[in-house]
Amino acid sequence: MEDSTWITIISLACTFLFMMGTPVLLVIFYWVVGCSFVIELTLDNTGGELLNVFKDGFALLAMPLFILTGDLINKSGIAKRLSDFAYSCLGWIRGGLAMAAIGACGLFAAISGSNSATTATIGSMLHPEMVKGGYDERFSAATAAAGGTVGIIIPPSIIFIVYGFLMNLPISDLFIAGIVPGALMVLAMMATCFVVCSINGWGIIIALSFKRVLKTAVGAWLGFFAIGLVLWGIYTGKFSPTEAAGVTVGFGIIVALASYPLNKIMGTTEDTPIEERSITSMFVVEGFTLKDIPSVVVRSAQISGILAPLIAVSVVMQQILSLLGAQEVIGGFVTGMGGYYPVLFTAMAIVFVAGMVLESLPVTIILAPILAPIAASVGVDPIHFSVIFLVGASIGFITPPYGLNLYVASGVTGVPYFRLLRYSTMYLVALISVWFLVALVPDLALFLVPNR
Incomplete structure (x- = not known):
């Protein structure tokens, strides 16, 4: 044959x-x-290529470190404090708890860099509270799934690290470019929460209490500090994304180990109502002990152990696709669309369809090296296209039939996958609207990036 x-x-x-x-x-x-x-093509070549991916991959070291950061932040109780703050600020609005879940996803994403970790963490914490508060369980689970999409857009982002490594772009610039689009995604999903909950009358409205806001803000200060530390260090060039990841891991461990004994001395727990806690106790999170660190590291290593080989083998896949002429075929099809906007919208359509059946990592590894040069040839800024590409890939997390976040949300909430689709579609419309806005207005991604 x-x-x-x-x-x-x-x-x-x-x-x-x-x-x-x-x-x-x-x-x-x-x-x-x-x-x-x-x-x-000899298997020696395949093995050599797999090794070469990581031989000089200092930038890729940030990936397992940010995954570990997310697990440390969750285990220490900082993630819970961030969600408490979001609810205290938004609970007085119809659908405030659902909006707080979205806001908490944005805050957690600004530390963890992972979509699935964001969905699993916020979903497991807030889904039971939303159901108790009168929200439909399907809507509550879909909210956690949709909120997790910002995990790969708001910096630091694991997938931005991979994209920058593949396309030889400054990862720090990619991080900065994701700030405004990520914020717009959060705002669009919050607006969707408000509309849906207002129509259905869901949610218990709590009074706006500045004392509660102050207490939860104090309680969440460690999370705010971690977010600010990462963004300040990368934006000012004080350290690279990989170094930033190492700093946040160290920060998470030190805070957790120091907080645990102090929290025991104060005699408060995370189950103590916020109103009954003293301001002093709010400064200290739950924390953990040295014996808990191995279990946290092992969990992070399991996730990294899945992602790292996938990156390596997908790079070899790119090489084979290039030898088979796939890049020329796809490139010829996209280029044949014409000018700037036809090429851009065709590339977006390809990313959207691919995201329906594949996770963002293989979509990025397979399609970015093909589509990015074509987009650049018609004048699309490489940093701008990276944001367009990855916002589209993030939308795939709640797009059936794959929709990884829908599966994660289903797993942590117990709501069957197909029952989430009705309400995830509403969030899908909001996110696609933001996607096109970012594509049509490059400054939304570029105006914070130095020298752009």
Whole structure:
């Protein structure tokens, strides 16, 4: 048989495996190995390429460190304090608790850099509270899923690190470019919360108490400090994203270990109502002990152990696609659309469709090296296109049939996947509106970036 026939058979077989639930890493690996034999690319070459990905990958070291940061922030109780602050500020508005969940997702994302971690953390904390507060359980779970989409846009972002590594772009510039679009995504989803909850009359409204706001703001100061530390260090150039990740890991460990004994001395717990806590006790989070650190590190290592091999094998996949001429085919199709906006909107459509069936990491690794040069050839700024590309990839987290965040939210809340789709669609409309706004107004992504 001809090579093209073999490659078609291998591709169909791998597609079948994916549909049967085989992990994406194994699907891509099987495709890479099978196609390597067909085009007579030695396995020595494959092994060498896998090694080269990480040999000089200092920038990629930020990925496991930011994943660890998110787990430390959650375990220490800082994430809970951030959500308390968001609720105290928004609880007086119809749908305030749902809006607070979205706001808490934005704050947690500004430390963790992960969409799934954001959804799992905020969903597990606030979904029970929302159901108790009179919200529909489907809407509550969909809110956690949608809020998690900002996890890869608001800096620091794990996927921005991967994109910058692949496209040789300054990761610090990518982080800064994601600030305003991420904030717009949060505001759009909050507006959706308000409209949906006002129509349905959901949510218990609490009185706006400046004392409560003050207490929760004091309680969340460590989270604010961590966010400010990362953004200040990267924006001023005091340290690289990788160094920023290391700093926040150290910060999280020190704060947690110091807080635990102090919290015990004060005699308060996270279950103590905020109104009954003293201002002094609000300065100290729950924390944890030295014996808890291994379990946190192991959990983070498990996630990193999934992502890192996927990056490596996908880079080899790019090489094979290039040898097969896939880049020329897709590039010719997109370029054939014409000028600036036809090319840009076609690229966005491709990212959207790919996000329906793939997670953001393989979408980025496979399509970014193909679409980014084409977009640059028609005048799209590379930093601007990175934000457009990744906002589109983030929307894929709540786009069926894949919708990773929908699966995560379903898992942590117990609400069946298909019951989330009705309310996730409302958030999907809001996010797509922001996506097109960011695409049409480049300054939303670029005006904070130095020398742009």
